[in-house]
Amino acid sequence: ASDTQPGGDGGTSGAPAPSTVKVGLAYDIGGRGDQSFNDSAARGLDKAKSEFGVEVTELEAAQGETDAQKEDRLRQLAESGHNVIIAVGFAYEKALSAAAADYPEAKFAIIDSAAPEAANVANLTFAEHEGSFLVGVVAGLKSKTGNVGFIGGVNTPLIQKFEVGFEQGVKAVKPDATVQVKYLTQPPDFTGFNDPAKGTTAANGMLDAGADVIYPAAGGSGAGAFEAAKAKGAMGIGVDSDQYNLPALANVKDVIITSMVKNVDVAVYDFIKAVKDGQFKSGLQVYDLASGGVSFATSGGKIDDIVPQVEEYKEKIVSGEIQVKDTK
Amino acid sequence: MRTLSARSVLLGLAAPLGALLFAVLVCALILIVSGHSPVTAVDSLLTSASRPRTTVNSINSAIGYYLAAVAVAIGFRMKLFNIGVDGQYRLAAMLSAALAGAAFMESLPSFLRVTMTVVAAMLVGAVWAGIAALLKVTRGVSEVITTIMLNAIATNLVAYLLNPDRLAEAVPGSNNISTRPITEGGQVPGIAIPGSTSALFGLVFLAVAVGVGYWFLFGRTRLGFEIKATGLSESAAVASGVSVKKMVLLSMLLSGAVAGLIGLPQLLGSSHSYALDFPPGLGFIGIAVALLGRNHPIGMAFAALLWGFLDNSSTSLDIAGVPREIVLIMQGVIVLSVVVAYELVRRYRVRAEQRDVGRALAIQKSPEEVSV
Amino acid sequence: MSGGLAVGQQTAPAARRSRLSPMTYALIALGALLVLSAVRVITGAGDLTSTGSVQAALTAAVPIAMAALAGLWAERAGVINIGLEGMMVLGTFGAGYAGYQWGPWAGVVFGLLLGVLGGLLHAVATVTFGVDHIISGVAINLLAPGAALFLSKQFFADAAGGGQKQSPRIQDAEKVSVPGLPDLLGSIEDKRWFFVSDLAGILRGLTTQVSLLTVLAAVLIAGSAFVLWKTPLGLRLRSCGEAPVAAESLGVNVYKYKYLAVTASGAFAGLGGAILAVTSGQFRDGQTGGRGFIGLAAMIFGNWRPGGLATGAGLFGYTDALALRGSLAVHALLLLLAIALVVVAVWQYREGAPVLSAVSAAIGVLFAWWYFTSDGIPPELVGAAPYVVTILVLALASQRLRAPRAVGEVYRRGEGK
Amino acid sequence: MSTEPPGGEPALAVELTGITKRFPGVVANSDVNIAVRPGTVHALVGENGAGKSTLMKILYGMQRPDEGAIAVNGSPVDFHSPADAIRAGIGMVHQHFMLADNLTVLENVVLGDEPRGGLGLDFAAARRRIREISEAYGLGVRPDRLVDELGVGERQRVEILKVLYRGARILILDEPTAVLVPQEVDELFGNLRDLKAEGLTILFISHKLDEVLSVADDITVMRRGTTVASVAPEETTARKLAELMVGSALPVPELRESTVTDRPVLTVANLTLADADGRKVLDDISFTIHAGEVLGIAGVEGNGQAELVEALMGIRKPDSGSVHLAGEDISRLSTRARRESGMGYIPEDRHRQGVLLEATLWENRVLGHQSRRPSARGPLIDRRSARADTQRIVETYDVRTPGIDVHASALSGGNQQKLIVGREMSGNPVVLIASHPTRGVDVGAQAAIWDHIRRARAEHLAVLLISADLDELIGMSDTLAVILRGRLVADYDPGTVTPQDLGSAMTGAGRDAE
Ligand SMILES: Nc1ncnc2c1ncn2[C@@H]1O[C@H](COP(=O)(O)OP(=O)(O)OP(=O)(O)O)[C@@H](O)[C@H]1O
């Protein structure tokens, strides 16, 4: 939690509000409907669309495409008159740095990456580790066996941020607790985000080994983990959005005690709004606990008894008293 | 390898063109049924075709696809199905990227550096394919299984090595992770194309060279002949003094070596490091392209270009509101209709050939039964 | 092409020597189990023989086995089916579409039917048009996912609980247990006795909470064995894969049986996909994750026989389950493999194959060394276990694999020589 | 014409009238008329490609005639598939075996007409049925063997059993004797006579005219797709028949003055080879062939000839024994090295070992010579001279083809064989290993091939000749040996030996080696 208010180092560009805002959004692989951060971004887009009535175009990335193809996607958006362009996912780093330079009048944003730095690029990153720390605290407090499990969809640094934060949170309240860790697939095999069956198997393994809380940061595979938790009367922790309220997970909602909410939708919405109001800020904007970019959900009321404790930890993180690691 | 007659040239052209036409019709139908306008689709295809950047990107993609196709085709020529091209090139790209990026390389002259990278990639690819070959000749294990398995194993191996404690370095602030970036001297400069922001990969010449080598191998050399013969009839090859085991080893190693090259144009021309987002899956595209190009050096080149173009114009379709999965469907339809057309033409060829045989027989015999 | 070159295969008459008596098989199984329990005791990796592992192994194995069975039907009739993956994808979609509206069994049926469509397409291309079997399969692997995703956006995007890339939830199929047994076996398993507890664990896994879909799969495998080898239809179908012209000369309509076989193949692949989707509780884009190809491998592994492919799928499912459930068991696998390899070494030596014996011994020692000098396998490598094991088993089991004689060949009536 | 049935006789078993069948550019049959009397053996003779197989395939419903009518037992029929023909009581034994190696004899026999019991196939009933028939005609077929494990003789009997199993009353046998030795042939003819006695009708195709004369009641001669004559055996001779077929004399390979020198070229000592089950397929084989000598080896197929040849060519590794070529020990050399040191090889199965069916003629000429001029220069293939030399072979060996760029599959087996002989004779070899060099080849082509071998022999070529055609063996060989169960059991002087002596020695009935 290095800097605590969004847009810490970015300077407001004096650019006046563009007459008409035309938003182009380029998804990462998975696109709209991935039940993960792409969907979250989509929600933000939809909100902006309905509130400001802005014109939007959504484009999807394909499995196995090159930087050149991503760059082409961004350029085509710019060429077709989009002046607010949002790239979802760090995979757009290179593509964006090339494209943004050629369209200075357009405003770009990239989700989940601190690079590239440019006058017309906003880098919207999230402190997933901080949010994960808090749900780790929840897990630690709620676990009776002192044994909890983390399931990562695909073994990437991004997902590892969830893991390390979670583990640190658990240990903070139960130093001697066991945290089981399993990644479903290794990159570039990204099926780990789409294979509920694997999620179930992994979760069962952890539950059989004594875990009673499972935290799946595994996109669509998470549903499988929750199924397992439900079958064995264990607890689950949602990720990315408040999954307790996700229709797709209605049948397992009662095992979801909390969720690590990563407000990509907020970030996207804010960004569009900012540009529309002529408030565009370039540079790094960390969405962390302090700024409410990440948080823990309380829907379902399963953790009402411990909310105060969790809030304490939140304060400590915000105040910098607790430093949450984001890498192993 | 037959002498070109006017007929065979004509037929050679008839097949792909007719097929393409058919494919377009089918796709138009799909579009209409799914409530999209074929006109806008075709229109956006044409615009993207006329856009230099897209053209260059298409060719750049095609370079990788072509290399992949050649790697697969070498196996096909002797009935070896190397499904493992994918794993071979990913492992090769990753390791050669680590080598090319290594600090000690920076002192070396650029040419030597690139050469070492290329050689390393070929070696890695060959070794990975060699495992399958070895198991095949010593234990008769079907290369279909081993290469499928080795693909998965390669994935795990790469993931293991692509780790800050090993061959990778974490870029602070980034969620990506990659091998140490290859500095100027280790890269292969692209060829700037007027009107296009992306440059043509310098290693396009490598692909051309590989294509020529492939043609020469099977058209002119003894090794190529023996590989071909083994593919056509193992027993006849053995009786003719061909060592099948040797051929399996050689062709699989060759296939693997070429597979090792697949990632290099992208790596040395654009990515400059092997990262999480390095394009996977080219090995499988290679299978489709090889079959589409019927293992022919030129045919595969056209197939690769077609594939590259379709992949790179999918964004234009996307913008025009044509969902990208329709592009997948198109590709499938094209593959099918092209091969169906080829098959029909081939049948016609065979009949024609027999007709010639018949005439020859008739003439050499007495004239009376020439009258059909 | 999965027939491929004969090089490297022992040309010993496959028939006689591969016929082991049930007794022998039983003994081998017993020996394997003894070793397994020994390793379990030494390493303390209870997961090796735990109920959970066995259940997970079954769930993982079933879709693969169905894909393998699909491959079997096609290749026994002489048609290679690389398109299994694509047909499975169609199956997953079908199951998603019907499953969430009318329940799991409707899903299974619907997935099967969509698989049939894929099979028919493959049949038209390969049988009617005589297209190269592989390329037709590759094309289907391109078409099917595109079509499935396209349809899923059409039908699931606005369905409650669905999304553009996933169906709403599907009820899981009924699960059954052998009454009484679970608790009894459970108590024995918990005792952690050598062998007895292990046996109990495995049996419990096989008798507790078994999905009816798993039962269905088992029935279909046995049924296929019967139909293909004990009925006129099966004989005719296989004759099309061994010697189509001979079949033609006896009045068998080769086209008909090839169509039938490839369609059935599509049905089984679709079913495999459907079962995957139902047990996963939903259709998801890209959910098959290469299981079709693994199925193909399992079929070859199983020497184009139902029992064999079931073994292959089971072995893969088991190791895959271990790898996913935790890392300890996979570490224990090292020791297991080491022992197995040494056994093979001894056996091969007595068979008179000193080189092979030496090689397996060497690898065995290597594994043992790895096991004893490490307290775990790097997590990135754990996932490779099923693939490595498959290769090792194939490499060490002596090769008598025999593809149908005419597999992959294009047949046309009245043109046989 | 003897095809007019005298009044009062029963209807003709088969009557083909005006049958015409065109393949692309080829008239396989043009206006063919044949009448087959019931309860007779009716022979059909003609050179390769004369149209015999096609005609029979038409009668059997495997191919449809473009014109003409077929009548069976007096009533007109129209077959769409073999199934129809089988229903009409017709059965056919094909020129090339129609068996699935990977299936059992039982499965091969019942295929398409399976006895059903309960849910599935009634194996017990099938087994019973097969045993009955097998005993009734002394075929000695074992139902549960894998066809893979059977020799040609037994395969041939399985083929016949297939036909009988379907209760065929009209049997078509297309070149059934091509692969049989005299004793097997006699057995077969014995069976045919029994069948005839039971009132079955038999259509019989063969290139061996003396056989035809001995067994046939009527003979129809075909030539270039049409029937040129119908004769009764008692009114004709082999020579006359041959003239009707090709208009040329039947070339009986008569003996020549010996060209044998005393220079040993191929010396084989104590060659021994065991199969997978440890059974000795080659048992202590020793012989020497001198320059200009033809050593003929007679034997019932499956007594080790194939293994011997493959051992000599280095395709199989013998367990013990040595092979010397012109004094050089080549026991350790690879197949290619042996070929390069001057061994030519005409394999017994041209489609398996001789040609690449899907490659052009000139590429087939390179096959086996890919490391030598004129086909190759160093590591490269020399296309120009390879093509030139292929042209030469096509001309000198009269290979009937429109050019050297057509695929070998487009040539008839006979013509494929000529190409192979020409290839193996090129680059004048010192030893020629020839297995059945004229099998299935018509009389004209036979004569040509024999001449070429003789000419080479006159120029000191040493030849190992293996053949099932005893006349060929006796006529061509300077020395004759008989192989039985992997051992050379007897030597004969071709000058004095008769086919019958050989036959009995081949089946182990004869006196032992002197
Ligand atoms: N399937 C076919 N396609 C095209 N032409 C064919 C086909 N079968 C036969 N022919 C033609 O018909 C002619 C007769 O062939 P057929 O096999 O009947 O000769 P045959 O008399 O049986 O010769 P042989 O005595 O060598 O068996 C051949 O020369 C060939 O040109």
Ligand SMILES: Nc1ncnc2c1ncn2[C@@H]1O[C@H](COP(=O)(O)OP(=O)(O)OP(=O)(O)O)[C@@H](O)[C@H]1O
């Ligand atoms: N399936 C087929 N397709 C096309 N042509 C064929 C086919 N079968 C046979 N032919 C033609 O028939 C002719 C003779 O065929 P066949 O196999 O009968 O040769 P053959 O004369 O019988 O040779 P052999 O004497 O070795 O039996 C060949 O010229 C070939 O072109």
Ligand SMILES: [Mg+2]
């Ligand atoms: Mg013939």
Ligand SMILES: [Mg+2]
């Ligand atoms: Mg014939």
